Amino acid sequence: MSGPLAGYRIVDCSQIVSGPMAATMLADQGAEVIKVESPGGDPVRTLGPKKGDLSSMFIAVNRGKQGLCLDLKSADGVAVLERLIATADVLIENFRPGVMERLGLGWAHIRTLNPRIIYCSITGFGPDGPYQNVRVYDPVIQAVSGIAASQVDKEGTPGLVRHLVADKVTALTAAQAITAALLRRERGGPDAAGERVEVAMLDAAIAFNWPDGMYNNAFLDDAPERWPEYGAQMRLWKAADGQVAIGALQTAEFVALTRSLGRDDLAEDPRFATTAGRIKHQREWAPQVSAEIARRTRAELMAGFVAHGAVGGPVVRLEDVPDDAQVRHNRICIEVAHDDAVGRVRQARAPARFGAPLDPLGPAPHLGQHSRQTLAALGYDDAAIAALVAAGAVKG
Incomplete structure (x- = not known):
């Protein structure tokens, strides 16, 4: 079954997990996603078990995308990205605040290239404020958002959730916000303008933690008696x-x-x-x-x-999850064939069903795997592509 977002094109300039996972969710639902990477590649390519330049984590959050490798420090590389953005419905990036502006790709410029584009920026703490220049990874957001303080041990010492909960809830938030922005654009008709969507990991994590993690901190007037912290009641x-x-x-x-x-x-x-x-x-x-x-x-x-x-x-061991009776009944785990060097890769299918399970996506791209064909689709001829590759602006 083809997805409800078939026909939409997304340019994914993000890396690590939050942005790439958001783009993958949209790809799961039918959108065409072109992943743009620097010559060094997304750092997640090397994180965890891997074969060649494909780690299992990278595959999970980049499946089914086309891979384009550009040097955005070169004018030619930026020009290619500009031409690609002009054809897109959505642009996703999660650079630190100010990076896209320094590349000449800030919102003011992007909307002149494509007035209908949805430009989604994902940041750690937000585009400004006292922490804006701090580099952010998931544990930092868990710490500041109160998620770590919800995971106390018997001595009351905070701890971390042992997975990328802040990254992943940010991805969910961004994917939903992008879809909402596309819906508003479509309701406005062919002349409707696009818009900028901003999602901070801190905002997403606090909103996620609030209903249960903060329930003793909600009432401001004549607060009722405090209950035991919700998480303290949870055990195996x-x-x-x-x-x-x-x-x-x-x-x-x-x-x-x-x-x-x-x-x-x-x-x-x-x-x-x-x-x-x-x-x-x-x-x-x-x-x-x-x-x-x-x-x-x-x-x-x-x-x-x-x-x-x-x-x-x-409680099911990690290695036994695919064989759990309900997991098997739901057909959650699927196998996707990559190339001979990688072989088959087991993944979790797209969780939402639209009357029926969606068609599974294909493999994740090697670095720059689709660079040449993407440029050809943008109108570059063989000579122009060869010149860009020779100059190092494009890598295939």
């Missing part, structure tokens, strides 16, 4: 052969959980009949639930959870 439970996650926020869920464990007495205890009661008396019911879980295997627990409609799931 030891089973006979591993661990499981459970939930009992609603009373019906607590009843289902305890009955799945053969403990109807807990379900009927009036002390545990409300959320507030269960929090207040957690030391009374939790050890009993813990003991029942510890006596059962994960398979036995899941059978009970399914039978009673309880909230629960097994």
Whole structure:
């Protein structure tokens, strides 16, 4: 099934994860994405397990794109990018504030090249402000946004989520904002102007953390009594052969959980009949639930959870995720064939379905893999392409 964004062209000048992943989400939904890299390549090409210039992380956030390699320090390289931008619907970049302006590719200039373009800039802390000149990676945003402070240990010491949560939620935010901007442009008709969309990682991370991580800091007038921090209530439970996650926020869920464990007495205890009661008396019911879980295997627990409609799931090792029964049923993991040097690569398919799963994208590009054909499509003849390659403005 072709995606709903078929026919849109996106120029992806971003690197690392936040911008490239946003562009990949749009590619998953049918957009044509041309990834523009410097001669040194996106640093993620070398991060983690890799074959040649393709790491598994790079493939995950750049699948299905065309690869164009330009030296934007050269006037010829900038001229090629300008010609490409003139044909595009969206431009994505995540350089530090001011870099695009120094290249002569700021918003004021870009909209003269293409008045209908959606120009998405992703920054760490934002385009200005006291931290604007600080280089940013995911752990920095986790620290400043409060995400790290939501991950405290038993001593109350903050910690980091062990994946690129700030980068990835920024990608989700940017992809949705770009789609919204395209929708507004389309509603305005063929004469509608494009617009600049700005997404700061800090903004996205705080908004993401707010509903649960900041719920004790929301009321400003006559604040109610503070609750235990939401994250402090989350834990994994030891089973006979591993661990499981459970939930009992609603009373019906607590009843289902305890009955799945053969403990109807807990379900009927009036002390545990409300959320507030269960929090207040957690030391009374939790050890009993813990003991029942510890006596059962994960398979036995899941059978009970399914039978009673309880909230629960097994903790699955990373290497076993593709073989989990529900993962297999949903056909989440797919295989994409790259070239002979790389072979098959397992990926997670596009998660959204539009009546049916979307057609899987092809492989991620090697550095500059599609440079020549991209230039040819822009109207450069063989002699002009050869001259650009010889000058080092373009690499193939």
